[in-house]
Amino acid sequence: MPHDVSLRMPSSSVVDLLWMQLLLLLVLLWPSLVMTSSPSTMALWRHGDGSAVMKVANNGCYHSESPDGGLTVRCSAIGLTQVPLGLPNRTVRLYLDNNHLSSLPADSFSGLSLLSELDLSHNQISLLEPGCFRGLSSSLRSLDLSSNRLSTLNPAALGGLRAHANLTHNPWHCDCELQLSMPQLDLDPSSLAEVVCHTSDLSDLGAVGMPFVLLAEDWDLCLSLRKTTDVAMLVTMFLWFSMVISYLVYYVRHNQEDARRHMEYLKSLPSRQV
Incomplete structure (x- = not known):
């Protein structure tokens, strides 16, 4: 009898070990299983404050819903080359930072009439096409375009936005075109102080590194x-x-x-x- 018990004990330990390994493997593979099960699959967690966090599988963006019903969509650092299609019209805050966006076509944010905060920082945006922010003039309060490749501001592209814009760390070219555009912009005036000349038609006069508003006060770039x-x-x-x-x-x-x-x-x- 002792001999039989000694033979069964290793077998039970092996089974327990196998179960533990299987559970560990399931835990490690669970995120990929959730992401690849189907285009519409999403993982849902409920916080104690009543808000929900969802990870949408088809575009990799995280959605979080606040108690007031507003939706925050975070699509940061997922390799986007264009603004995702089909964003929920309840979106209040949208984060598209740290991607590979190079331009914003017209109507990039159509249908997002409640959007109040938009983060486009740390992309490669060099072109804002006319009408790219169409429909956001009455709702948008914060626009982050920092760390991109913008060199000028087109009033037709901004479309009457009155938001505060973060325009730092862009290669702004301070010339007559920019000077003529500035009075047509409805951005928060403090935003324009963040336009610092990277290049200029007056580079020999120390314009490089100077805020454009100060340069425009002293020099007629036209x-x-x-x-x-x-x-x-x-x-x-x-x-x-x-x-x-x-x-x-x-x-x-x-x-x-x-x-x-x-x-x-x-x-x-x-x-x-x-």
Whole structure:
């Protein structure tokens, strides 16, 4: 009998060990199983304050719902190259930071009429197409465009946004185009103080590294453009006057030659006998 017990004990230990390994493997594989089970599968956890956190499998974004019904969508650092489609229209806060976005097409956030906070920082955005923020002018309060590749601000792209915008760490080019755009922007005035010149048409005057609002107070960045335009106009007028004078000289000379030939013809006619 002792001999039989000694034989069964190792078998029970092996079974327990196998069960433990199986459970451990299941725990390790559970996130991938949740993510790959189906396009619409989502994991749901309920917090003590009544809010829910969901991980949506089809785009990798995390959704969290606050007690007031507002939705926060976090799509940070998941390799996005464009704004995800089909975002819930209850979205109040949207985080698209640390991705690979290079541009924002028109109507990128259509349907998100409740959006108040938008984080687009640490992307590669160099182009904001006209209408890319269409529909957000009345709701958006905070816009983070820091650490991108923006060099100018297009009023048609911002679409009348009155939000506070974080515009730091962009390669802003301070020139006449930017100076003409600034008065047309409805952004929170404190946002414009964060536009620091990375390059400028006045780089030889120490403009690089200077906030654009300070540069624009002291210098007319369109002055050189106006001078170039004035010179071009003077050259054009000079050429036009030269052409007119040349034509007049030709016209006078041509008429003089005709008049001379006519006089010679008249002289060659026989005089009439009285």
